[in-house]
Amino acid sequence: MSELIKQVLHSLKHKKNLNILMVFTIAIGIALMTTMMTIAHQELKISLPDKSDNVHLIMLDNRELDAPVQEVYAMPRTTYKDVENIFSSNPGTLNLVRLWETRFIAEPEELTVRPMRLNASAVNNQLFDLMEMPFIYGNAWSLDDQKNSKAVIVIDKTVNDAFFGGANSVGKRILIEKKPMTIVGVMDISVHPKRFQNRNFSTRRNDQAFIPYTFALENNLNRVARIACPKNQTANNRLYRNNDVAGLKASECGFEVLWAEFKDKKQSDAFFTWLNAYAQKNKEMGRFFQDKIVYALSLSQMMAFYGDNDWTQTLAMLSYLLFAVCIVNTSGIMLAKFQSKAKLVSLYRALGATKNYIVKIHFFEVIIISFIGILLGLVLSKLGLHIMYEIARYQSDYLSDPKQLQALYSIDWNMIIRAASITTFSVIAAGIYPIWRISNLAPASQLRGA
Incomplete structure (x- = not known):
């Protein structure tokens, strides 16, 4: 075995430039493939995979009769009165979540650090259960806090780190x-790289805080998402963003996102039977006009739509093709190198080396070259992901949340193992023909006249 290792090392010293070229060719191939595989995998990753088929976005189409045909994904948000009626008619039987976005300036009570502008959502406390939110400190606010519009807040780890140095801030x-708000919980929302809860699936920034929707309405916190009003109420759209909460509640303007989590099909069927009856009753009262009013999409269906990034998929396919080109080039370089050793191999054969011994030498040489190429490829993959991350930051004018974006451009070790396995197999497969050629040389044909 020691003699075999010596021969392998000696073989590696032959034509070093070709060895370096093979290593870089393999490294570039695996870097391209791994970078794009990782990005595509992260973008297509489903939020809440264990229950994505049970969590549904609920929508009621309250548009005018002459409204243009619209994709289900773009249906208007739900009105306050409809959300209230749905909640009051399904007390405790469903995990129902209501949500709308807001934005505000936050600062610690003791002004020791600079204030922060936070992206936040006004929600009911069932959101944390639906999102399976991991809490670092504390927990969600109570139902009593919610009913009484208490000034409580759940903040993200990033906010807690900035304001309190990562210490337990519950009660502060x-x-x-x-307006003073008491912290009841510190969460780590980075487990959700997409802001799916507000149905836009943004990878640029996520919620940094959650507050009770009752407090947000009572204190008239601004509403930053799109408010969908019928034609006869569009003039009030701007007013409803910052003022006239009473008018907004009574209007036909949709601004709330409504989610429902069903335990089983029986519960789902019962809910939609009730909801369709509710919609028909309100249609008779003149509130709805369309033939189909009730729409629902599961979280997995939403992900299939928003995760269908043609650009990413195209680049992923292109990376596979470039990887294949790199492997073919590696095979050609390998063949050229092995053929340049024809006389040396023939001399080994003439001195008694078997075909099996020659195959072993070159097989181990291929393994070592591929291993070095894979290691260098992983380094280049890390660099490639960092470059893609910086490009994404630049495209967002550096307004995106770095941690939120970093989750999409982080090395996924499952992808690395898969890519390394594909590369090893491909390089070995590419080396079969050159190894076969060199091991089947007739010694006499090379040594005649030498």
Whole structure:
């Protein structure tokens, strides 16, 4: 075995430039493939995979009769009165979540650090159960806090790190638009790389805080998402963003996102039977006009739509093709190198080396070259993902949440193992023909006249 290792090392010293070229060819191939495989995998990853088929976005189409045909994904948000009626008619039987986005300036009560502008959502406390939110400290606010519009807040780890240095801040207060809010929980929302809860699936930034929707309405926190109003109420759209909460509640303007989690088909069927009856009753009262009013999409269906990034998929396919080109080139370089050793191999054969011995030498040489190429490829993959991350940051004018975006451009070790396996198999397969050629040389044909 020691003699075999010596021969392998000696073989590696032959034509070093070709060895380096093979290593870089393999490295470039695996870097391209791994980078694009990782990005495609992260973008197509489903949020809440264990229950994505049971969590549904609920929508009621309250548009005018002459409204243009529209994709289900773009249906308007739900009105306050409809959400209230759905909640009051399904007390405790469903995990129902209501949500709308807001944005505000936050600062610690003791002004020791700079204020932060936070992206937040006004929600009911069932959201944390639906999202399976991991809490670092504390937990969600209570139902009593919600009913009484208490000034409580759940903040993300990034906010807690900035304001309190990562220490347990439960019970401490921060100021939201100069209003004191008591922290009841610190969460780590980075487990959700997409902001799916507000149905836009953004990878640029996620919620940094959650507050009770009752407090948000009572204190008239601004509503930053699109408010869908019928034609006869569009003039009030801007007013409803920052004022006239009473008018917004009574209007036909949709601004809330409504999610429902079903335990089984029986519960789902019962809910939609009730909801369709509710919609028909309100249609008779003149509130709805379309033939089909009730729409629902599961979280997995939403992900299939928003995760269908043609650009990413095209680049992923292109990376496979470029990887194949790199492997073919590696095979050609390998053949050229092995053929240049024809006389040396023939001399070994003439001195008694068997075909099996020659195959072993070159097989181990191929394994070592592929291993070095894979290691270098992983380094280049890391560099490639970092470059893609910086490009994405630049495209967002550096307004995106770095941690949120970093999750999409992080090395996925499952992808690395898969890519390394594919590369090893491909290089060995590419080396079969050159190894076969060199091991089947007739010694006499090479040594005649030498």
